[in-house]
Amino acid sequence: MANRSGAAQRPNGTQGKICQFKLVLLGESAVGKSSLVLRFVKGQFHEYQESTIGAAFLTQTVCLDDTTVKFEIWDTAGQERYHSLAPMYYRGAQAAIVVYDITNQDTFGRAKTWVKELQRQASPTIVIALAGNKQDLANKRMVEFEEAQTYADENGLLFMETSAKTALNVNDIFLAIAKKLPKYDQNQGQSGQGQGRRLAEGDQGAKTPGNCCK
Amino acid sequence: MKISLFKSPELQFSATTFFAKQHKGETCGSNGLPLTPNSIIIFGKAQMLKTLKHPYLCEYLDIIRGKHERTIVVSQFCGKPASEFIGKNQLSISEVKKIAFQLFTALNELHKKRIVHRNLSCENILIQSNGDIKLFNYGSYYMTNNGQLVTFPIMKLAYSAPEVYLSPSKADIASSKVDVWSVGIILIEFIFNKQLWSNLKLGQQIRKILSFYQCGTSIFEKIAREHNCFDIYHNLPQDIKEIVEQCLQINPKNRPSCEEFLQNEMFVEYKNVKCKNPSRVCKPYQIFTLKELYQWWQLTGGDVFLELKKQGLIRSSPPVLSLPCLIMLDGTILGQGRNPATLYDFRIVHMGLDTLYQRFGHIHLNSCYPLLHFKSDIIDMFDPAPYDIKNLPLVIKEKDPEYQFHRIILFRRLLHGYPFTKDMIRKEAKKDIPPLLRGEIWAALLDIKADYKKAYAVIDKETVTTTDRQIEVDIPRCHQYNELLSSTEGHIKLRRILKAWVQKNTQYVYWQGLDSLTAPFLYLNFNDEAKAYHCLSAFVPKYVHKFFLRDNSAVIREYLAKFSQLIAFHDPELANHLHNINFYPELFAIPWFLTVFSHVFPLYKILHVWDNLLLGDSSFPLHVGLSVLTQLRTKLLTAGFNDCILLFSDLPEVDIEKSINYSIDTFKKTPKSITAREHQNEEFTIQSEHDISGVTLDDLNKERSPRISARDTTDLLRTAPESILVIDIRNPVQFSRCCVRGSINIPFSSVSFGESNIENIGQHAQMLKNSQERIVIIVGSTDTDLELFPKFLLNCGISKVCVLHGGFNILTSVTPTVLVSQKFET
Numbered sequence A: 001m002a003n004r005s006g007a008a009q010r011p012n013g014t015q016g017k018i019c020q021f022k023l024v025l026l027g028e029s030a031v032g033k034s035s036l037v038l039r040f041v042k043g044q045f046h047e048y049q050e051s052t053i054g055a056a057f058l059t060q061t062v063c064l065d066d067t068t069v070k071f072e073i074w075d076t077a078g079q080e081r082y083h084s085l086a087p088m089y090y091r092g093a094q095a096a097i098v099v100y101d102i103t104n105q106d107t108f109g110r111a112k113t114w115v116k117e118l119q120r121q122a123s124p125t126i127v128i129a130l131a132g133n134k135q136d137l138a139n140k141r142m143v144e145f146e147e148a149q150t151y152a153d154e155n156g157l158l159f160m161e162t163s164a165k166t167a168l169n170v171n172d173i174f175l176a177i178a179k180k181l182p183k184y185d186q187n188q189g190q191s192g193q194g195q196g197r198r199l200a201e202g203d204q205g206a207k208t209p210g211n212c213c214k
Numbered sequence B: 001m002k003i004s005l006f007k008s009p010e011l012q013f014s015a016t017t018f019f020a021k022q023h024k025g026e027t028c029g030s031n032g033l034p035l036t037p038n039s040i041i042i043f044g045k046a047q048m049l050k051t052l053k054h055p056y057l058c059e060y061l062d063i064i065r066g067k068h069e070r071t072i073v074v075s076q077f078c079g080k081p082a083s084e085f086i087g088k089n090q091l092s093i094s095e096v097k098k099i100a101f102q103l104f105t106a107l108n109e110l111h112k113k114r115i116v117h118r119n120l121s122c123e124n125i126l127i128q129s130n131g132d133i134k135l136f137n138y139g140s141y142y143m144t145n146n147g148q149l150v151t152f153p154i155m156k157l158a159y160s161a162p163e164v165y166l167s168p169s170k171a172d173i174a175s176s177k178v179d180v181w182s183v184g185i186i187l188i189e190f191i192f193n194k195q196l197w198s199n200l201k202l203g204q205q206i207r208k209i210l211s212f213y214q215c216g217t218s219i220f221e222k223i224a225r226e227h228n229c230f231d232i233y234h235n236l237p238q239d240i241k242e243i244v245e246q247c248l249q250i251n252p253k254n255r256p257s258c259e260e261f262l263q264n265e266m267f268v269e270y271k272n273v274k275c276k277n278p279s280r281v282c283k284p285y286q287i288f289t290l291k292e293l294y295q296w297w298q299l300t301g302g303d304v305f306l307e308l309k310k311q312g313l314i315r316s317s318p319p320v321l322s323l324p325c326l327i328m329l330d331g332t333i334l335g336q337g338r339n340p341a342t343l344y345d346f347r348i349v350h351m352g353l354d355t356l357y358q359r360f361g362h363i364h365l366n367s368c369y370p371l372l373h374f375k376s377d378i379i380d381m382f383d384p385a386p387y388d389i390k391n392l393p394l395v396i397k398e399k400d401p402e403y404q405f406h407r408i409i410l411f412r413r414l415l416h417g418y419p420f421t422k423d424m425i426r427k428e429a430k431k432d433i434p435p436l437l438r439g440e441i442w443a444a445l446l447d448i449k450a451d452y453k454k455a456y457a458v459i460d461k462e463t464v465t466t467t468d469r470q471i472e473v474d475i476p477r478c479h480q481y482n483e484l485l486s487s488t489e490g491h492i493k494l495r496r497i498l499k500a501w502v503q504k505n506t507q508y509v510y511w512q513g514l515d516s517l518t519a520p521f522l523y524l525n526f527n528d529e530a531k532a533y534h535c536l537s538a539f540v541p542k543y544v545h546k547f548f549l550r551d552n553s554a555v556i557r558e559y560l561a562k563f564s565q566l567i568a569f570h571d572p573e574l575a576n577h578l579h580n581i582n583f584y585p586e587l588f589a590i591p592w593f594l595t596v597f598s599h600v601f602p603l604y605k606i607l608h609v610w611d612n613l614l615l616g617d618s619s620f621p622l623h624v625g626l627s628v629l630t631q632l633r634t635k636l637l638t639a640g641f642n643d644c645i646l647l648f649s650d651l652p653e654v655d656i657e658k659s660i661n662y663s664i665d666t667f668k669k670t671p672k673s674i675t676a677r678e679h680q681n682e683e684f685t686i687q688s689e690h691d692i693s694g695v696t697l698d699d700l701n702k703e704r705s706p707r708i709s710a711r712d713t714t715d716l717l718r719t720a721p722e723s724i725l726v727i728d729i730r731n732p733v734q735f736s737r738c739c740v741r742g743s744i745n746i747p748f749s750s751v752s753f754g755e756s757n758i759e760n761i762g763q764h765a766q767m768l769k770n771s772q773e774r775i776v777i778i779v780g781s782t783d784t785d786l787e788l789f790p791k792f793l794l795n796c797g798i799s800k801v802c803v804l805h806g807g808f809n810i811l812t813s814v815t816p817t818v819l820v821s822q823k824f825e826t
């Protein structure tokens, strides 16, 4: 289970490892990316969650056995126009959650496009999870569970149906990702701000972190 | 003498209250979003009623939401209900005709706006002292979506048309013909001077009314006989009798409309009579609107809730009493007695204005007529001392009744003279903007033209487009804590405005965030969609020119680069820190500038920011951005990358007034060219050879300090030489041949840039260290490096460093010259 407070401090005396992972959320606008993050990080749900412009950054720590996993989460804007910003965020990410809305078939299609893009452009070792969100609205379902499961299996993705509203599978999907990620201790060497820095530097040199809004 | 201005019999108001229907069980709509509470739907719908102004209608003033879906309606209330006259004073036939005329006129006004009264009775017809009528409480049926949003029926039994009882199709429910029937009954009551069916129980009354379906003859005659008034009926002049008969046609189709009734010969004599007190040329009422009075009343402590509580309309009961016995899985609630408060509460609470009279008692009559264009010493002598609280915080100014009184009087007169008074409006707006008139003042500041309504009307806002889905999912996420914007009506209006804008601005596309940008305008002009649209349309080219291009990358990146430079200009320490941790504006400031903070701050803060923005130019948001950073400065300086970005993902509370004052301050202290951009709208800037041009984005991204134009440099040299320090970095020979008056020479080659130590520049180091408030302008030439030197100063923490665009040579063409030759000087 996710530990909401002070999880970064290891229990005294034990030899726990600390791992940091950069995770990015992608998916069509209004599928509930920000809501999932808000649920995971703060345990809250806002019916009137504001839309995301650009991207938002949040962190959350979970404990896995003797390992403390710190997620650095980039929640991106879903509107197609912000697409060009996305590489700046998924570049260098170790994990991605691609979200769709189970009540809307189009968002599932968009999710598949994102998966393809990640498979082509992101790090080859990236762990991708597919989240069919708004599971609480199952009576308005337009994407069948089996259909998504099959797709996920074919592409080697983690898959869960989630609900940011009821909290169903929200922590679980993050934990499942944490489990799948290779863990090496970051206590020695890299400082706590390593991941973010990598993002900003990007591939194009320090001065052009993102081809913003192109 | 002075107070009498407020003491018109018409300047009175009252409140009524009712509960909206609560949603049961299912709380999600078909789109998965929570259902909008009915009281909010009502709140949104009722706004339109506030725009109605007619001599025969009481004015709606306010809609307030209370706990548990309570709605409170504040409305003008003056005169006495007609029901109090019936049975006492017999009206003459001509008086009845006059009332008939006024009823039809008032109803026609409503019907034209598609409002059906549905609840017309002698109780909500108020008779004024001059005999004129005013309808009261005519909007209940309308604001509750034809009664669908409340649990009680909106009707008065005895006055309701028979078809109302037949549960007919929806279209019929909202038919305006039901009102015509009610007029018929009311006229009969006046003519017979008798309340109809007063001794019948409810059920009997309904049966009576339904029995008219079987009545082969005249309904009027039938009623006359039943009430022993056949004589009066018989002797009634034909014209009025005819009117009543037509009103009481059993088939609504056969009832003429109010408009048709008004064509009747009988009413000709009333048509040209001015409805009010024609003897006085200037009626005192006209200098104040009821809405202003209501606002001042609230500011002086008037509290509608309190009044309702005092008079027992709001009662709290122990929560345990409202617990149901059983809740089914589907949400159905059983075993709970019906709360009588959810029934129709006909009580009306009148609100006294005594505190207002007291508070405003001393205000001099002259204050109501401020002289705008012409003043003389003699006039001044007689003027009361101005009420001055200029230097108090904005929140206090906005809450001070007397201050608001003066500001509103002044602004209203200025707005009346718009567009000729544009400059004066601008000048006054610099002090502050009274909230009550903000919508109009903003429109004036944005140069909205008088014929704006027509232009909006013709735009296609309906055709389906590919943008619709995005707009659809953004609207329910846009400032939804606000009652207006979260109401159904609010959603509809926002959608229409956005669609209209996208349709009209084919060079642009809908970017997420445009919804937030529109929200303040819609909020301020909720009853005037066209104005909100035009404000948006005027705002975009002025402040976010090209931001909504399909490919806005170059525009946004230039803007962000300018932001970085502005930070460096004013706060080198912060700039250096952010630079060192790679914390770039791209990561946090896109929503700030794309939406001019409308996606970042709550509405009440945006309003204050934009109050000032509208007096500035498109560089103002940069300064606001800087001021936000400044408020978080201490935190930022000690934070690493992650903590910085976290800070902005969940922006802490910003003291907006402090921020605004700081922004205005840096805005004033920053030469215009420092923030000049290639992509700013030429329409609002005149370019000359002495301005900055031709700087590429790559250049911009390389240069950490901004450029300054020759024009600004020479202006400063001429008008405020003490505020600048010109550093000439050319070699000493060039410098002594010719240089800027008062400049110092630090040859580029004489400095070792290795470490950031200001002493490296030699003898002038001290001077630079103490230059704090001075603008440091670096003048070089093509063979000097114009990046290294300013970067060095920046790293040394020297603020206000900028580089002359075009280098020394550009100054040679300036006349009269700002250059001197050292040779001749010494």
Ligand SMILES: Nc1nc2c(ncn2[C@@H]2O[C@H](COP(=O)(O)OP(=O)(O)OP(=O)(O)O)[C@@H](O)[C@H]2O)c(=O)[nH]1
Pocket: A027, A028, A029, A030, A031, A032, A033, A034, A035, A036, A046, A047, A048, A049, A050, A051, A052, A053, A076, A077, A078, A079, A133, A134, A135, A136, A137, A162, A163, A164, A165, A166, B032, B033, B476, B477
């Ligand atoms: N019923 C239900 N609604 C949800 C759920 N998750 C999100 N929502 C709602 O869906 C809407 C969109 O959610 P967001 O989290 O803003 O979506 P997003 O993917 O971040 O959208 P962008 O920021 O535009 O990319 C909001 O109104 C949420 O309240 C869920 O699990 N169940």
Ligand SMILES: [Mg+2]
Pocket: A033, A034, A035, A050, A051, A052, A075, A076, A077, A078
């Ligand atoms: Mg989001």
